[in-house]
Amino acid sequence: MQVAIPLFPRLTALDAIGPYEVLQRVPEFDVVFVGAERGEVRTENGMLGLTVDATFAEVERPDVVVVPGGVGSRDHLEGSSLVDWVAAVHPTTRMTTSVCTGSLILAAAGLLTGRTATTHWGATEILAKLGAEPVRQRVVAHPEQRIITAAGVAAGIDMGIRLVALLVDEVAAQAAQLGIEYDPEPPYDAGHPDKVGPEVMARVREFSAVRR
Amino acid sequence: MQVAIPLFPRLTALDAIGPYEVLQRVPEFDVVFVGAERGEVRTENGMLGLTVDATFAEVERPDVVVVPGGVGSRDHLEGSSLVDWVAAVHPTTRMTTSVCTGSLILAAAGLLTGRTATTHWGATEILAKLGAEPVRQRVVAHPEQRIITAAGVAAGIDMGIRLVALLVDEVAAQAAQLGIEYDPEPPYDAGHPDKVGPEVMARVREFSAVRR
Numbered sequence: 001m002q003v004a005i006p007l008f009p010r011l012t013a014l015d016a017i018g019p020y021e022v023l024q025r026v027p028e029f030d031v032v033f034v035g036a037e038r039g040e041v042r043t044e045n046g047m048l049g050l051t052v053d054a055t056f057a058e059v060e061r062p063d064v065v066v067v068p069g070g071v072g073s074r075d076h077l078e079g080s081s082l083v084d085w086v087a088a089v090h091p092t093t094r095m096t097t098s099v100c101t102g103s104l105i106l107a108a109a110g111l112l113t114g115r116t117a118t119t120h121w122g123a124t125e126i127l128a129k130l131g132a133e134p135v136r137q138r139v140v141a142h143p144e145q146r147i148i149t150a151a152g153v154a155a156g157i158d159m160g161i162r163l164v165a166l167l168v169d170e171v172a173a174q175a176a177q178l179g180i181e182y183d184p185e186p187p188y189d190a191g192h193p194d195k196v197g198p199e200v201m202a203r204v205r206e207f208s209a210v211r212r
Numbered sequence: 213m214q215v216a217i218p219l220f221p222r223l224t225a226l227d228a229i230g231p232y233e234v235l236q237r238v239p240e241f242d243v244v245f246v247g248a249e250r251g252e253v254r255t256e257n258g259m260l261g262l263t264v265d266a267t268f269a270e271v272e273r274p275d276v277v278v279v280p281g282g283v284g285s286r287d288h289l290e291g292s293s294l295v296d297w298v299a300a301v302h303p304t305t306r307m308t309t310s311v312c313t314g315s316l317i318l319a320a321a322g323l324l325t326g327r328t329a330t331t332h333w334g335a336t337e338i339l340a341k342l343g344a345e346p347v348r349q350r351v352v353a354h355p356e357q358r359i360i361t362a363a364g365v366a367a368g369i370d371m372g373i374r375l376v377a378l379l380v381d382e383v384a385a386q387a388a389q390l391g392i393e394y395d396p397e398p399p400y401d402a403g404h405p406d407k408v409g410p411e412v413m414a415r416v417r418e419f420s421a422v423r424r
Contacts, residue, residue: 014233014392017260021226021365024257027422031259040252040263045236047243048229051252051261100393121393138397152393153233157366161399174402175415180226181312181333181364183403184396185350187373190386191395203387210239 001094001167003031004062006082007052010044010072014153015099019066022160025179028168034059036081044071056085063094064163068156069101069120076105077130083108090146094167097148099156107132111147116140120152121193122208141166154191157182213306213379215243216274218294219264222256222284226365227311231278234372237391240380246271248293256283268297275306276375280368281313281332288317289342295320302358306379309360311368319344323359328352332364333405334420353378366403369394 003023005016016033023029035041035052042049067086076083086109090096098106103119106112107130117132117140124134139159141148143166150159161182165173190196215235217228228245235241247253247264254261279298288295298321302308310318315331318324319342329344329352336346351371353360355378362371373394377385402408 012233013229017225017229020260021224024255024259025419027419033260043236047236048232048245049263049265051263053261138395151395154369154392154394154396158397158399165399170400171411171415174400174408174412175419177398177400177402178405178408178412178416179419180366181403182366182396182398183350183363183407184366184394184398185370186389186394186396187370187377188382188386188389190389191393193390195395196386196390199383200386200390203383204390207237207239207387207391 001029001063003029003064003066004034004059005031005066005068006085007033007035007041007050008072008076008082009041010070011041011068012070012100012153013043013048013050015068015070015102015156016050016066018154018156019099019160019163021180022157022164022176025176026164026168026172028172029064032059056081060089061092062089064167065089065093065096067098067102067105069099069104073101073104077108079108086111093146095146095148095163097150097159097163099150099159100152103127103132103149104130106147106149112149115142115145115147117149118151119149213241213275215241215276215278216246216271217243217278217280218297219245219247219253219262220284220288220294221253222282223253223280224282224312224365225255225260225262227280227282227314227368228262228278230366230368231311231372231375233392234369234376234388237388238376238380238384240384241276244271268293272301273304274301276379277301277305277308279310279314279317281311281316285313285316289320291320298323305358307358307360307375309362309371309375311362311371312364315339315344315361316342318359318361324361327354327357327359329361330363331361
């Protein structure tokens, strides 16, 4: 199965690399990083370059699509070659998925209209404006419509493991989890706005003003 | 604070990108990806290219070092420009750290001799041969010696959050966790060999024979 992960300027790297790392362990999957043009794309802060190896035109029938998010996703809400590609390839994928604000791109491509979906906790209003029904869930799966959305950034790892279970089998999913030693021990229980106080919330907003 | 993350051929991307994604959210940190030479480095399977933006010679006094692992780490066990750089910069870092088999590189640089440390569950014997004392812990911190090692791949996220707590403060650490929505919901409890049966163990070994 071919997994295509689109990269675009100002993406969030972990949105793409979390699911990539899970899927690439499983020999059934080959991963290709696609984009508007071949070559380097930089993350939102400019600190990291990732390589696009194939153009959208070169990847016409991917089996799995994983759309990452990041502030750069906002550049696609009124249409782009990425949005057109997602709309064009979705009818023949086995699963079209997103991580974080990648769901805004799925919504812009018309895939989430009237459907429950998730995104980064800071982007639920935009997702609603684009016609989806945001729900607070780590992963929202519509297996019959072949659409899965994951919550912010790190949620792509949880989704990647579920994808392996859906498309290969549960033993493979557990083997991928073991391969990446995903046995999380977060030092705090601070991964969702419902779980933190105003001091942490204020700090994350400060961070966002500087680093997006 | 300058965070330097070395990239080398056949690394594991998530080892580097997990901590990067945590640290880059915090305005106190600037991250630079360093390597033997500028330009693209490919992951172990060749599926992903990441950009080295600065050579080792150009990054002489990083405040924080995060060494990722991957099968390519084995190329450094008898010495390399990466190992020399780690040994040279460690005396002036605030923290020298590793994820996964990145600890083998710290060991090769002489940093772990006679010290407790961790690595990917599949590499504990090699770590012991290099003079460290492997322990089963997600993160092993020696704050006074300014050395921290994390277990396999995904453990770098847990370590990144701890690093923010140590070097900035606990509110910043929680804000970074919230920013990346690290509220893990792994679909299985299969993240460590102690937690899986022989069928999953056999499959992960099959995977490793094909994809490393």
